[in-house]
Amino acid sequence: MDFLLENLKELPSCEVGSIAFAKDQIQTIREDLASLRSLMEISVDQSNQALRRRVMEAAHKTQLTVKSLFIGDIPDFRSPIIFDSIREELKEINLSKMEAMNICDNKYRLEAHSVSRTTNKVRVRLEDEATIIHKLTRGQKQLGFVSIVGMPGIGKTTLAQNVYDDPSIRCVFHIRAWCAVSQLYQHKDVLLQILSCIDPDLFEDQLQRKKHHSGDEYSKKNEDELEEKLKQRLMKIRYLIVLDDVWSSEAWNALERSFPDNANGSRILLTSRLPMVALEINQNVTIHHLQRLTDKESWELLQKKLPEEKGFPLAHSDLGMQIARHCQGLPLTIVTVAGILARLEKDDGWIEVAERLSLSAVCATDQCMDVLELSYQHLPEYLKPCFLYFAAFPEDREIPSWRLMSLWIAEGFVQESEIKSLEDVAEEYIYELTSRSLVMVSKERSLGGVRTCRIHDLLHEFCLVKAQKENFLQFLHGDDKLFTFDEPRNLQRLCIFSGQDIFADSRLCSTRVNSLMFYAQEDEMLRSGFPKFLFLFFKRLRVLDLRQFCLHGELPSEIELLSELRYLAIHLSANSIPSSVGNLSH
Incomplete structure (x- = not known):
């Protein structure tokens, strides 16, 4: 959302004719979206989740329309009704805003904490x-x-x-x-x-x-x-x-x-x-x-995972023991719950967590998934897409932090700061997810900092389900899926698992996708053909990750047609790259 608002702010100065003509409408929509920005930070109940989804869909539709204007996909760009449906939707959302803010007042607040730079491993006896x-x-x-x-x-x-x-x-x-x-x-x-x-x-x-x-x-x-x-x-x-x-x-x-x-x-x-x-x-x-932890061990682990600088609140001892007992001796559940409790300022927050755990009469694994949902809902809005992005990587793999941060920045997830670089802010995001026991540090740099990280396979499973449910990320597994793909509405990111020859010949078409990542299903030798359909049907790509697509020969000069591209990864066996790459301004 912040990335889109910043782009919309700069567009009125653009010299492209279609953009210049629509600048008044774009400015109005930007103001409407900015007024709804507060909805992205408030409470996490079902009604507000639906409202936030409507805001994000409107923002995404605005982004698609502006991009279409920019690359000339809308012939009648002088029509005054181009943005009418978006403005009507924003008006309806605004009518619901006060109700959402009232709900927010009744919820507990999240307390800002300094970032913990620990690996957050679960306990073993x-x-x-x-x-x-x-x-x-x-x-x-x-x-x-x-x-x-x-x-x-x-x-x-x-x-x-x-x-x-x-x-x-x-x-x-x-x-x-x-x-x-x-x-x-x-x-x-x-x-x-x-x-x-x-x-x-x-x-x-x-x-x-x-x-x-x-x-x-x-x-x-x-x-x-x-x-x-x-x-x-x-x-x-x-x-x-x-x-x-x-x-x-x-x-x-x-x-x-x-x-x-x-x-x-x-x-x-x-x-x-x-x-x-x-x-x-x-x-x-x-x-x-391996046996579950006893109630005593669960309680000790919960206390250990709460912030040391604040000390454990004695007033919460009985409540804390109750929460620990309801975690059913599962270390991952305990450390995840600790990540939630550490940021709750009011007693009501602890009581709500205890009540939610006590209502769960399911097995420990299902309960852990419920806790992960609770932890996800308590994430700040800017961290939610960063966390769900782990679904785009194979399970149980260490992810280099530089790659993860580069992708986050290219996607527009990282908020700009006057005193920090985007890379520094992105690194803070990794530390914050680590402190919430959602991300594990696999290797650290010799001079400090995260070198590689990963998430538990249960968290990966949660991210997969959540990302697809929220239409944040979709997956195509197998060669047949490439020829029967029915593009969902508002599709933003696509991960493909197939053979590279099938992928290159598939003529896959998606006019809305912002990010595409390809994973080869089997080991293959270098090939000569590049999937040129990307230049025709994926013009809005910001991220193109083909690091497992092995290309022998020159990178096509048509790469410059992907004018929105901010991240490109490809395995290329060539003596040079085309000069047209220099035209990719981002």
């Missing part, structure tokens, strides 16, 4: 950690398997990470490697993750673990070659491989031949929601069932 370390470092010499099993959000990955980083584990195992498998995985990607841990110096960009990189020795190899290379690197070495978030034995069946049994105490550590997965992988696996 020391005895669990000691047990896993003992099972990995003692016992038989043959290749052994240990599996951490438990419900979502109970701390399986955190426990595995603590064990992985423990000094005693570092001493015992000559090689350690970590791999996030997840439900949707690609065999080559899994192999590259493991090899990047073993030989990080051979990966030009270890943090991104790019599947396709011309300077990367491993990414040029096929799967059979990578399997053999991994086997050679592990031969006669005591190794520990962590396979995180395994959903089926299929992933292991493809990897098994790469893990030699050196009879020296090597180990495979799995994490999974499903006990049967570990048994299917190896019948002699040692399974460690």
Whole structure:
């Protein structure tokens, strides 16, 4: 909204004829939208959510109309009725504004806090950690398997990470490697993750673990070659491989031949929601069932996650214990609730959270999703799109902070500041989401700051559902979907998962999309054809992420037709780029 208002403010000075003619109408609409800006920051009940959606739809429609004027898609630009429907809608919304503001007065206020720069890992019991370390470092010499099993959000990955980083584990195992498998995985990607841990110096960009990189020795190899290379690197070495978030034995069946049994105490550590997965992988696996926290442990964790600088309010002790008990011993629920409570100023806010949790008679996982919804509704309006944007990335992947911030800025999510750069403001957004226990810091920079980050798979699932429900982001999975795509109304962002040849030949058409991100479903070699339909049917693109589209040859000069482009990522094998790229003013 802020980004649109700023653009509308600058448009009257534009010399383009169609814009110059409509400047009075644009200025009027800008004033109407500015008067409704306060609605984006008020309470979170259902009626106001609907009202805010109407404001955002009107803003989006304004943006589309102005862009159409700018690029000449509206022939009769002198018609006085171009913006009439938008103005009528804004008038109706304004009539409801006072009611919304009255509702806002009855809600608790969110307290501004300094940004916490912690990683916000959930709690694991020391005895669990000691047990896993003992099972990995003692016992038989043959290749052994240990599996951490438990419900979502109970701390399986955190426990595995603590064990992985423990000094005693570092001493015992000559090689350690970590791999996030997840439900949707690609065999080559899994192999590259493991090899990047073993030989990080051979990966030009270890943090991104790019599947396709011309300077990367491993990414040029096929799967059979990578399997053999991994086997050679592990031969006669005591190794520990962590396979995180395994959903089926299929992933292991493809990897098994790469893990030699050196009879020296090597180990495979799995994490999974499903006990049967570990048994299917190896019948002699040692399974460690992770238990929920007790009421006492839940209460201790809740207190620990509240801001230290303020101290825990003694008046809330009984209420806090009640809230902790209602979290059903699930660490992810507890730390998420703590992120909400830390920003509530009035007692009424704590009471509302306690009542909402006590009304939930569902299983712990469903309750956790309810808590995530509550946490999302209490986010400031400027953070909501930033959080939902995590749905655009594959599950369980570390995201470089520079890439995330660049995308946020290109999308217009980051508010301008007189004293800070957009990058500094975007970094503050990451810290704020971290302090609310919604985002986890995976790696930190040597001089401080977030290097990579990720979100829990339950939060990723929440973002996927929420982003589609609010028409914030839509997904196309599979080649067939590209030919049957029916563009939803007010579609803004599109993520495509398909083969790149099918994508390039699909002639996909969407005149409204602002952002397009492509993910290749399988490993493919460089191709020569660029999807030129983008220049014809996606003229409003602000973000074009084709980093997994492998192009051999020149980038088409028609790229300059994407005049709104602010972010371009592509894997290109060429000696030069066309000079027309210089015409992309943004």
